[in-house]
Amino acid sequence: MSWIDIGSIDQIPVRGARVVKTKLGCIAVFRTAEDEVFATSDRCPHKGGPLSEGIVHGTSVTCPLHNWVFDLNSGEAQGADEGKIDTYAIRVENGRLMLDAAVMERSAA
Numbered sequence: 001m002s003w004i005d006i007g008s009i010d011q012i013p014v015r016g017a018r019v020v021k022t023k024l025g026c027i028a029v030f031r032t033a034e035d036e037v038f039a040t041s042d043r044c045p046h047k048g049g050p051l052s053e054g055i056v057h058g059t060s061v062t063c064p065l066h067n068w069v070f071d072l073n074s075g076e077a078q079g080a081d082e083g084k085i086d087t088y089a090i091r092v093e094n095g096r097l098m099l100d101a102a103v104m105e106r107s108a109a
Contacts, residue, residue, distance in 0.1 A: 001089065003098035009037065010095070017052040017061075022104050027088060028052035029097060030072055032059060038072035039088040039099060046083060 012018050012031040019042055020027045026042040028051050036059065042052050049065035059072045069078040070085050077083040089100035 002101040003091070003093075004101040004104050006097045006099045008095055009035065009092050009097055012037075012097075015056040017054075017056065019050075019052045020099065024103060026052075027099075027103065028061075029090065029099070030056050030061060032056060032072075035092070037090050037092055037097060039090040039103075040070070040072060040075060041086040043085075044068055044070075044083075045077075045085065046081070051085065 006020055009031060012029060014031060015033050017028045017030045020029055027039050028042040030038045042050055044051055044063040046068050047065050049063040051061050051063060053064045054061045060069050060078065061072060062069050068081045071078055075085040075087040088103045091098050
């Protein structure tokens with residue numbers, strides 16, 4: 001797997017997110033209180049809410065529109081909600097965010 005540097009972890013607030021635009025669409029990159037990072041699609045499957053504007057708690061994010069909660073590890077909706085968001089490989093290397101380069105190269109079909 002090859003990786004692309006998308007910036008410093010310090011550019012994302014603790015328990016916050018930032019958006020990376022790709023050919024696939026917008027990807028939300030989240031930072032937890034423990035400095036773990038996750039990358040997912042930025043759109044909630046329920047009503048298309050911007051997950052990057054949601055509330056990060058533990059390793060979950062709550063959609064800002066209708067309070068659906070998604071596990072950032074698996075992308076699965078939690079609780080009574082049904083749905084899933086795409087997740088993407090990301091890691092931190094020397095304080096830099098490294099996203100799977102294939103995500104940046106794939107086009108939406």
